Amino acid sequence: MMTNKDWLKSAGIPFQIATQAPEEGACCPIFFLEGEKKGVLWIHPDNCDTQGQILREASRLLQNTLVPLDPLEGLEHALAAAVKGRLSHVVVDETLFDNEDIFLEDPEGYIRLTPSNLRQALNLMTKKSQVRFIDFSTTATSAQKNKSRKRVLSGIQPSGDMTLGNWLGAVELWKKQIEEYPNCYFFLADLHSLTVAPEPEELRERIRKTATLLLACGLDMERAAMFRQSQLGGVHTELAWLFACITPEGRLEQMTQFKEKAQKQASVGTGLKIYPILMAADIAIYQSHLVPVGDDQRQHLELAREIIRKFNSRYGHTFVVPKALVREGSTARVMDLTDGTKKMSKSSTNTDGCIYLLDSPEDINRKIKRAKTDAIRDLYPDSLERPETTNLLGIYQGLTGLSMEAIIAEFEGQGHGALKKALTECLIAKLEPVRKRYAQYSADPGYVEGVLARGAERVYPIAAETLSKAKERVGL
Numbered sequence: 001m002m003t004n005k006d007w008l009k010s011a012g013i014p015f016q017i018a019t020q021a022p023e024e025g026a027c028c029p030i031f032f033l034e035g036e037k038k039g040v041l042w043i044h045p046d047n048c049d050t051q052g053q054i055l056r057e058a059s060r061l062l063q064n065t066l067v068p069l070d071p072l073e074g075l076e077h078a079l080a081a082a083v084k085g086r087l088s089h090v091v092v093d094e095t096l097f098d099n100e101d102i103f104l105e106d107p108e109g110y111i112r113l114t115p116s117n118l119r120q121a122l123n124l125m126t127k128k129s130q131v132r133f134i135d136f137s138t139t140a141t142s143a144q145k146n147k148s149r150k151r152v153l154s155g156i157q158p159s160g161d162m163t164l165g166n167w168l169g170a171v172e173l174w175k176k177q178i179e180e181y182p183n184c185y186f187f188l189a190d191l192h193s194l195t196v197a198p199e200p201e202e203l204r205e206r207i208r209k210t211a212t213l214l215l216a217c218g219l220d221m222e223r224a225a226m227f228r229q230s231q232l233g234g235v236h237t238e239l240a241w242l243f244a245c246i247t248p249e250g251r252l253e254q255m256t257q258f259k260e261k262a263q264k265q266a267s268v269g270t271g272l273k274i275y276p277i278l279m280a281a282d283i284a285i286y287q288s289h290l291v292p293v294g295d296d297q298r299q300h301l302e303l304a305r306e307i308i309r310k311f312n313s314r315y316g317h318t319f320v321v322p323k324a325l326v327r328e329g330s331t332a333r334v335m336d337l338t339d340g341t342k343k344m345s346k347s348s349t350n351t352d353g354c355i356y357l358l359d360s361p362e363d364i365n366r367k368i369k370r371a372k373t374d375a376i377r378d379l380y381p382d383s384l385e386r387p388e389t390t391n392l393l394g395i396y397q398g399l400t401g402l403s404m405e406a407i408i409a410e411f412e413g414q415g416h417g418a419l420k421k422a423l424t425e426c427l428i429a430k431l432e433p434v435r436k437r438y439a440q441y442s443a444d445p446g447y448v449e450g451v452l453a454r455g456a457e458r459v460y461p462i463a464a465e466t467l468s469k470a471k472e473r474v475g476l
């Protein structure tokens with residue numbers, strides 16, 4: 001019987017036999033789909049837990065036949081069947097091409113292919129079967145493997161006072177990541193915040209305030225690293241230039257955030273448009289695997305993945321292709337209290353629509369009291385018809401961790417007044433320790449500076465190494 005190696009050899013596809021077993025979870029499993037039609041699915045090991053999506057895709061491709069999913073050991077059945085033209089479909093997870101090496105289990109050991117070898121093999125299959133590429137990895141699942149190797153990176157712009165949106169949508173998620181991953185890097189996107197043209201003194205103060213507030217939120221920066229984007233001698237911007245040279249301008253104009261922010265500015269700086277390129281560089285320079293972001297940043301992250309993949313395919317594998325970690329549920333996008341269709345934003349001019357983390361109990365009370373609602377007495381979420389009520393319920397859910405059913409039951413027959421009262425009490429109680437810790441850290445600016453300096457020192461070697469590799473790849 002023809003083995004994997006025989007087949008690859010006869011097809012003229014270069015491969016290597018790995019002498020050592022790849023690290024755990026690095027082998028690419030293959031699923032054989034047996035329905036009315038037959039197919040093969042190649043999935044990146046990291047994405048195997050997205051079984052629901054895999055099954056949906058498989059059923060769709062196999063024209064809605066119910067598909068049992070059986071892991072296959074080894075490649076030979078799949079390859080042999082494909083060669084003989086017995087497979088109607090080959091479905092390949094695009095994420096496979098993001099790795100420097102692809103490992104396949106073989107009865108005699110491990111076969112190591114490069115992404116271009118895999119492409120060659122697939123090209124041969126195309127002659128007999130329909131080959132489709134599907135990206136199973138746009139967002140990471142909670143069951144990420146090899147956490148100790150994964151780098152988590154996220155940032156925040158010091159473009160105003162931090163809001164409840166930043167807190168529930170990002171910082172609370174960061175706290176969890178620090179507990180789970182030993183390599184978490186958080187940075188102040190001070191270069192990005194120049195896109196809204198702040199006054200220099202104001203920017204300096206906001207940088208100080210944001211760093212202090214992040215510590216006050218309880219982020220353990222002894223375990224994670226916190227630093228300023230502009231602190232590292234230009235490595236972020238230099239990589240951004242390499243990326244700018246391969247990014248089509250038209251993609252930048254499609255970004256929703258650019259369109260929204262450009263509308264608010266009398267004169268639009270180029271920085272606002274190329275913001276996502278700098279973001280791609282921020283992520284790629286640390287070889288980041290996971291990027292926790294609020295729902296509003298999902299589009300930028302998709303573009304970052306596109307840019308990084310383009311660089312990898314043009315110049316050879318250089319960067320890890322990152323995945324978004326988006327907070328699920330109601331707090332993925334916290335909305336403005338006075339307009340439930342607008343995101344709560346720290347740079348918003350309507351301060352009544354935002355709860356800031358340093359708001360006094362009186363401010364919180366006043367803002368929640370004035371928050372827009374509707375005339376329907378019963379409380380239930382409906383984001384299209386009742387965006388403001390949905391937002392208040394969602395914030396309450398984010399703060400209490402209760403299920404929506406439990407919240408609806410809690411306020412049954414009571415209306416918005418009762419919800420607002422409970423929400424106000426909860427917000428005051430949750431933000432009080434943040435305000436206290438903020439006062440403590442503010443009294444010790446040297447400590448905050450020290451955290452930033454240590455963070456920069458920790459991440460700089462990674463950034464410098466990545467940049468020099470990227471420069472070498474492009475011919476510099």
Ligand code: AQP
Nearest residue numbers: 156157159165169170293294332333334344345346347
């Ligand atoms: N309203 C929100 N709901 C959920 N998540 C949010 N984030 C921001 N607003 C919300 C998340 O907070 C992180 C840091 O955001 P950023 O500073 O990088 O920029 P942003 O997304 O543009 O946040 P703002 O507050 O709206 O800032 P400005 O007003 O300067 O544009 C990100 O992970 C973001 O998703």
